[in-house]
Amino acid sequence: MIFSKDYVTYLAKQTVQHLIDAKMLRTGKPGVLNERVNQGLLDELSLEDRINDEVRVILETFQDDMRKTGASYPEMFKKVKNELVRKYKAVL
Template sequence: MLFSKEYIGYLSRQVVRRLTEAKMVRTETPAVLQERVYQGLLDELSLEDRINDEARLILESIQDDMLRTGASYPEMFKKIKMRLVQQYKAVL
């Protein structure tokens, strides 16, 4: 992930503060809203890491076939990752 969890926490606090100041959001419990924003940001920002992990698992399962055909690991990783990105309709 590109950002530390501390920075994501900072971003979530700032988002909640600015939205409430602009009267775009009303909340009785800003801490709960901040936690929800934090979880949403964390989920979105860690999506690429989860896709990379899944691509590695797929490559491990077809490792023997890749050795037999002489396929390149970096090329196959890119292809599988792009297929997973399309499957999840993700924007990286």
């Protein structure tokens, strides 16, 4: 993830506070709302990490074939990652 978890927590808290101050949200439990926004941000920001992990697992299974054919790991990584991004309809 490109941001630290502490920074994401800070962003979530600031976002919720800004929306409450702008009267775009009303809540009796801002702590619960902060936690839900924080979790949503963490899920979205860690999506690329999860896709990268899946790509590594896939390429590990084809490691011998790639070595035999002389395929470039970085090129294959990029191709498989693009396919998974398309499959999951993710925006990175």
